[in-house]
């Protein structure tokens with residue numbers, strides 16, 4: 001009972017952390033596979049940083065158990081866990097050059113390492129984050145992205161089993177953040193150690209992670225691969241957090257092979273229930289969730305006998321390869337539709353019919 005499966009670098013069993021009356025972490029359990037890129041995703045205040053700090057040993061749990069590499073770490077202080085953390089504000093030492101910043105952890109080690117050994121490992125760490133030749137720069141001579149890479153090199157140089165990253169890209173501008181996302185993922189593959197990444201940015205989590213835990217109010221709502229979360233969200237919260245969705249609210253009138261939902265205007269919608277979703281019963285408040293790219297548009301009058309929802313295009317946004325349409329319908333309200341720009345060509349004010357395949361939506365509990 002004290003040992004867990006060692007294919008996991010980290011395991012939480014029903015972990016609780018309270019601050020006064022706030023349950024920052026409210027009984028969470030998860031397993032992080034060795035060598036994976038694992039993300040905690042959720043809005044500000046949902047308990048992401050607290051979870052990370054519990055792994056690092058900077059906080060102690062009020063309940064539950066934490067295992068690193070199969071061993072309970074209840075009695076193991078932070079500095080003895082093979083874990084390092086990269087913070088949102090990377091806090092480089094301004095009076096030290098890049099090489100001394102990166103080598104800082106190694107110089108603290110006892111017994112002392114030889115200076116040549118330190119130099120070599122600093123060089124290797126800088127090569128890893130593509131900053132060879134920057135040894136003598138000061139932090140104010142570096143761009144935001146370069147400072148972030150120095151912080152990464154500093155955290156990786158001790159060869160931790162697990163690297164904890166708390167919104168490390170949040171301070172960077174959009175273009176740089178995109179580049180760093182790719183670099184971080186590449187780096188993680190190269191070094192092969194487990195990355196535990198915290199973000200409130202779904203795009204960031206989706207593009208980098210092997211697995212994502214979606215958090216809300218100190219709990220994990222759903223855990224899975226990016227595609228599992230995207231295609232099989234367990235509820236409206238996850239569907240809204242992972243990617244964009246249209247949500248058409250109503251009441252469940254029948255649960256069979258598909259779920260039938262009646263909107264307040266009496267429109268009947270049929271949609272599959274989501275795999276692993278919270279169960280739907282008759283009379284439950286539900287939404288039919290439809291991704292914008294699953295909706296098609298016809299010009300009114302060209303829909304033939306096909307059924308759909310009549311509406312008017314209220315806004316058109318060209319996004320390059322895709323074009324986004326806001327469509328106001330009487331029957332199901334506002335719809336966001338994304339079409340590949342080649343198939344598009346609707347203008348503001350156009351009368352259209354919006355349609356989707358009955359299997360394209362998902363009936364989800366609305367909570």
Ligand SMILES: Nc1ncnc2c1ncn2[C@@H]1O[C@H](COP(=O)(O)OP(=O)(O)O)[C@@H](O)[C@H]1O
Nearest residue numbers: 019022023024043044045046047048049050051
């Ligand atoms: N040291 C602390 N003292 C008091 N409350 C805290 C402390 N750390 C976190 N909290 C509270 O715990 C909750 C979760 O915080 P946090 O883990 O930082 O969330 P996130 O990183 O997802 O934004 C918040 O309500 C926050 O105010």
Ligand SMILES: [Mg+2]
Nearest residue numbers: 045048049050
């Ligand atoms: Mg935080």
